[in-house]
Amino acid sequence: MTDLHADLLGADPRTLTFHIDEPQISEDGQKVELPFRVTGPSDEVSFVETVTLPSIDDPRPVDDAFRALTRLLALAAGTSYYKAFVPSVISVASGLNPAERVFLAEVVTGGLAEFAYRNDLPDALFPTIEAPELAAPPSAPAVAPTHDRALVAVGGGKDSIVTLEAVRRVADVRLFSVNSYEPITRTAEASGLPIDTARRSIDPLLFALNDAGAHNGHVPVTAINSIIACLTALRGGQDTVVFANEASSSYGNLQWHGVEVNHQWSKGIGYEELLRSQVSPYGVDYVSFLRPLTELAIIRRFASLGYLDVFTSCNRAFHLEESRRRNWCGECPKCAFVFLMLSPFVPQTQMDSIFGKDLFADELLRPLFLDLLAIGDGHKPFECVGEPSECRAAYTLLQDHPDWSAHPFVVDPELKVAVVSPAEVEALFSFSDEHFLTGELEKAARAVL
């Protein structure tokens, strides 16, 4: 630990203010700088996060819509810096319109709930927002989105692969990523589709402050990535931004101080609705393609698409520092979850070559499998994993599977409670009504089943 900004790090949050200052946009709109400050009685610290949008031919000029989405990005990206000090006041001196005020409050409460729970900082979720009131944004455009040209966000995992393969059948698709990671590059190459990559650089001072003992924890990264995608679409003249968030991401991990704690909050339908309401007035349709589908249905489709050698769903492939990245770690809840969900649909020999080991045989992973199957007293892990009902259905499918039915994990008497009826398994291959898809996009999503 160092004494870097020790006065601020040790201060009572009630004496601190977090400032979201006016974003700076380069003349051509490609580079956006997001300044933040924390002020206290005797010290002040400043941060700048930088986002460089993809280089594209003939970008649209910076206009009011672009400026509005840049301001929205600042509200979401500010969570990384706010969390380090949890000031009791968030100040936006340039003002907020009513919708932006709601967005900021929700992105802090929902997006930082896991962080606050794990650090036992309930007050961090309800800062006082001080900002002059601005007029409401323009009403929705007269022209509905065509969905002809879609920007499809890729995370290098199964969900975005199912999505890009389905959407390319009904729209002219460009892929999109924030920063570059091997699974994303491999996916783009395997698809043969062009990819636009934005660069997001967190102020390195934040890492130094983390080392000096600042509060740290999870942030709503999809909230940040989705707004960067909307800015990219606006600049490139695309009216549709497609993410690949599935039904189960809307379900939280636990309740705490009257708040639902959901690791995947900004992948959930509540956030989708919130962002849609913010960007639709500017002619951008933000939609999640897999919203009506369960993980089980998505993975069944994924297994047939020919991407088994390129994808990675383990989050340890996505550390900011390259030296910390691993392909499949074989230790985390996400690896355990994907192993369980994929095993009914992929031959065991191929599972071995993807994961490098039999995760069902690893005793260290047993508690994780018990949590995933909701056996025992743990809660749903803080990771991008599906619902117990989905895990139980996958486990049930293994009971009669030629590769797995004799496996000690599958015949384990303690786990038999997780076996469900054929009707419960079948129910997971249905299309839910909870989604914002329309027209050809909805038809393409139904075809995933």
Ligand SMILES: CC(=O)N[C@H]1[C@@H](OP(=O)(O)OP(=O)(O)OC[C@H]2O[C@@H](n3ccc(=O)[nH]c3=O)[C@H](O)[C@@H]2O)O[C@H](CO)[C@@H](O)[C@@H]1O[C@H](C)C(=O)N[C@@H](C)C(=O)N[C@@H](CCC(=O)O)C(=O)O
């Ligand atoms: C890769 C990963 O899982 N990271 C989580 C991890 O952070 P860690 O310190 O181990 O590594 P880095 O991600 O490289 O972060 C270094 C530091 O930077 C801070 N930071 C990072 C990104 C950011 O936007 N803001 C930041 O302040 C971070 O706090 C580190 O100090 O543990 C962190 C604490 O729990 C997590 O917040 C890191 O998660 C990343 C933000 C991340 O990108 N995670 C996604 C892989 C992820 O979890 N996706 C969710 C989506 C949830 C959502 O609502 O968006 C999912 O797959 O379900």
Ligand SMILES: Nc1ncnc2c1ncn2[C@@H]1O[C@H](COP(=O)(O)OP(=O)(O)OP(=O)(O)O)[C@@H](O)[C@H]1O
């Ligand atoms: N770096 C990124 N840049 C842009 N979009 C991303 C990025 N990472 C994830 N996404 C988007 O967010 C969605 C959710 O991320 P998530 O990591 O859950 O998905 P995934 O990688 O497609 O699948 P998996 O569940 O197998 O990890 C992705 O499907 C993709 O649409």
